[in-house]
Amino acid sequence: MKALVYHGPGKKSWEEVPDARIEESGDVVVKVDTTTICGTDLHILHGDVAAVTDGRILGHEAVGTVVEIGDAVSGFSVGDRVLVPAITKCGRCSYCQMGMPSHCRTLGGIGWIFGHLIDGTQAELVRVPFADTSLYALPDSVSNEQAIFLADSLPTGYEVGVLAGRVRPGHTVAVVGAGAVGLGAVLTTSLWGAARTIAVDSNKFRLERALEFGATDTVEAGPGAIDEILAMTDGLGVDVAIEAVGYPETLRTAAALVRPGGTIANIGVHGVPVELPMHEMWIRNVTLTMGLVDTVSIPTLLTMVASGRIPAEKMGTHTFGLDDILEAYDVFAHAADHLALKVVINAG
Amino acid sequence: MKALVYHGPGKKSWEEVPDARIEESGDVVVKVDTTTICGTDLHILHGDVAAVTDGRILGHEAVGTVVEIGDAVSGFSVGDRVLVPAITKCGRCSYCQMGMPSHCRTLGGIGWIFGHLIDGTQAELVRVPFADTSLYALPDSVSNEQAIFLADSLPTGYEVGVLAGRVRPGHTVAVVGAGAVGLGAVLTTSLWGAARTIAVDSNKFRLERALEFGATDTVEAGPGAIDEILAMTDGLGVDVAIEAVGYPETLRTAAALVRPGGTIANIGVHGVPVELPMHEMWIRNVTLTMGLVDTVSIPTLLTMVASGRIPAEKMGTHTFGLDDILEAYDVFAHAADHLALKVVINAG
């Protein structure tokens, strides 16, 4: 089969490799019909994720068709159309049983294994371990172009932003960073009745998209952004500030935006320590949350996409064939230049 | 001043009475600009509420203007436009402090006192005790015709139906009974992300209104209704069944509609005991909730009405002048004949 293989920092190739196959009795092999690229894939290519080694097939998001099942698999059959989410779960460890498979003990303490600890989804075929507890059957009413964003971006914005941030009816929410994941948060604040959602970014294209995704207001990132938002919110700030960038400054901005009693929900992947003004924050009764997505919200999100209440397909701005995946990487790596959010990569 | 006075079962008159005035230092007198009639007012007139005695001014919902304040009132001033909600709260007893003023101990164990234990709002003036903790200031962006339904109907549908029923994103909700309060629930299921809201009623006019209020489906009440709804919900039933009628059969219908693990939220005011099939229900892990509204959700609902997300004004189908309140009662008492939901009664 053909697959996108990582060969060390800066090096990847679309090459012929042995077919993915059943290795354990709980495995399934899925033919990849649609995949996409995540910001994390770019981090890997920059050499930032030490656990990813030469020869690893990249990618952790797919929609596909089951082509082979292991002896112990009972919930899926050959021919089933499925979502392969970013998180794999054993279903039996203490973390899986409490609904936090992001820290699945069986898989080495982390539920993200595709394109990381095992071969990934940017290939013609992918082996899915623990298939019964990890895969999701897709209803006909949800298209591949919608479903692919439920593998990672949308649940990340929703779980790590909206759910962890405890958005509630009547709330005002600020989303600092309107990239794909931040927009995933913007798209889903209405599920918990947000009255007002303010998108903050330095990129005009993204702010325009945010309005289409349901933001009620946009604010250009910069020195005056905090004051502008405080002025919009009785001077006290927002109920929930979602950070979706991953820099010290953006986290401090989120912290400065939140009102007493509010929540700062950090989605961003940080590369360095962050100095927080705890001497000012300790008295404000705020909560700071953070974490890797669990993807346990997929059934809810599938229902909402199927009901037409979440237009997930808007996340995809560019479409490529699987054979053109290198070009897709190029567009995604220079998203601002191409007015791109997420790319949709379809097998022929 | 003129007021609508109860004179025993079946008797009421729009008559001249002494002006409402400050009696305690925490009181405010409000000039009533808009009021409405509640189903409970009809129950009182039928003689069903023993605590209401001859001479009592009826009504427990108003929008108005502060015209006089007691010495201890600090939160409101003469001229303020306010909402007078159905529930008064002392703010200091254990029930008020835990957010359940429906059972305020200071007021005799119940927060509903207007038109019940003290004179009510269907008058030119009304005395409001515990004004600082009970009144809500109204923003200009919310009209009288919207705000009046936040005094009782809408918070009742929302708190006793949607909140108590724990509606959550992706849920399917059935609302049994599409009168004003049932429609209040229909209007607000989206605040908690319901994917599907099914209205059940025997009245076609009400089912049409339900669709305008946000229901996704309607089902005609009758022998086949339960099977029809189970067929719409994978055979297991809805996540939340809201009862908004108050009869044994309708509560049993709601109980039959709910899936294992779901919630039956009873809003209906019951006049007789109800036999429940506990021999079938005990194993189903269901929860049955019930109660009087607390009106503590008014700030949230005001925000959502002001933001345009809840069209509260749709509850009002007929408008009258305050002097025509007897005619308004006549229309409301025969709501089905007049295709009426709630009446809006405006002072001149």
Next chain:
Amino acid sequence: MKALVYHGPGKKSWEEVPDARIEESGDVVVKVDTTTICGTDLHILHGDVAAVTDGRILGHEAVGTVVEIGDAVSGFSVGDRVLVPAITKCGRCSYCQMGMPSHCRTLGGIGWIFGHLIDGTQAELVRVPFADTSLYALPDSVSNEQAIFLADSLPTGYEVGVLAGRVRPGHTVAVVGAGAVGLGAVLTTSLWGAARTIAVDSNKFRLERALEFGATDTVEAGPGAIDEILAMTDGLGVDVAIEAVGYPETLRTAAALVRPGGTIANIGVHGVPVELPMHEMWIRNVTLTMGLVDTVSIPTLLTMVASGRIPAEKMGTHTFGLDDILEAYDVFAHAADHLALKVVINAG
């Protein structure tokens, strides 16, 4: 192997049957070291549970040793000491994934299958399907005599009584019915900080046991019990009333004991419909919960037993050898005469 086999209403025998063996790749065979008898087993023998047919091995509680594992089992090995709980879970259906395996879809809509839909634990060996997601490894610090009550009685009292009833620090809790399951609730109210736990029963032996299990007060069941408890609780009643009997009168007693805003947690298995005074209850903002145990609290309860905070062993009042199981049934069926709560049945 020897097993206790049901042969229709009123008939059971301790007889030789074929050995339990692996049937599916996710199965485990457990040698039963300790088992017990549940009130449900008596109901089955009375012919009350139609799904249990002639030839079924009874019992749904065991502590034992793994003697054989299926090919797909990865979490347990031969020789492991395990708890076989009353509820089996597939771990992959929607109900299992939301932590409610009592309604596991894969197992036919119910997680209780041992001694019901498949052969049970009152035998020398038992086949355990879905072993990886259903069994619990036992630490050395928890004895068989403690662990056996974590299979059903204790989690039932805790989950369906204390958890569903939402006991919280400072609460006063009434437990109506101080049998094994009611005492399981009494034993665990302290996990959520109850200030006062009142046991209600007509049996003096049980009330004495209740005091040993942590009750602060006891009240003899009877005409004056409600008034007595209201007098102990400022006239308003208890925060949580747990019903652990299963009769209409006892559920109505629990309903009469709960204060406005409180919870009635029904544990009792009801055989007939129950008439509830909804005309009095609707206004009281109370919640009524009910359900089958999920046994998902076992990890928590194991931790608390191991830490010495829950003396689970107190549930066992009589001990028998497995070959004497018929005598154990006789004692348990006439528990009051023998001052018995639960029997411990140990294999030789």
Next chain:
Amino acid sequence: MKALVYHGPGKKSWEEVPDARIEESGDVVVKVDTTTICGTDLHILHGDVAAVTDGRILGHEAVGTVVEIGDAVSGFSVGDRVLVPAITKCGRCSYCQMGMPSHCRTLGGIGWIFGHLIDGTQAELVRVPFADTSLYALPDSVSNEQAIFLADSLPTGYEVGVLAGRVRPGHTVAVVGAGAVGLGAVLTTSLWGAARTIAVDSNKFRLERALEFGATDTVEAGPGAIDEILAMTDGLGVDVAIEAVGYPETLRTAAALVRPGGTIANIGVHGVPVELPMHEMWIRNVTLTMGLVDTVSIPTLLTMVASGRIPAEKMGTHTFGLDDILEAYDVFAHAADHLALKVVINAG
């Protein structure tokens, strides 16, 4: 009357001042029977709290007797024995109504006003504004020596540590810092069923006290403390890490102790920014909480103290007369030398 008056950094005197008196109709004057000293009082004396100016009477904790009431006060009478908590609440602003009076808007955005924005409790008399919503009546079963610690230390440890940290049955909790507030957390982890409570401090006296207060383990602060605690907790860490010191290192220690999915509850008052290892923390699904006490848990804590489940009196190690308050300050300021936790100061 006599009172302890602040006269700028480092200066205080026990001097004659005008009697406290009713200023607003909602005020009460309380004769102080028992007071104590808080670490915050020492911070004020160091000049760290700019809002406290020359002439201010210090102190924000008292048990006393009502000696005069304003015209609008209805909940308290002359002669009532009351607790004056650290937090005053108007009861009507949005923060008070949502149970977060620490940020009461009416009082200038902060509920802590005694000995800060108005005269405090280290005096013979104290004026209490918003008395109806702020004071708590004391039952006879709770002594002054118990009640005084419910004014601040105990609710702070409980609310900002145990409640914010979401301690749950079966949890392992680490409390970093076993001073009065940390010990308040230790005393109350059992209210939520903690299985294990580990106290961490560099002071042996405090660690011994911690064991008396209910800690199951103690660990000496220092370079090896983190590894020692990880070794006690399967290598993953504790469920809840409570920080009760207020230094960057101690907060980082708490962060290093918490397992994936756990909570770091910061109680400490920080004087400088804190650098947190967000590059390691972002992926761990942890929550960091912080805040000023609300004292809304006082009714719960009073019930638990009255029931004998919380021995609050253990917080007081030294007793003084009110006239000897300067000596009490001296002992408290050098607590380690005197083996002191909190001082009890009784009026004659």
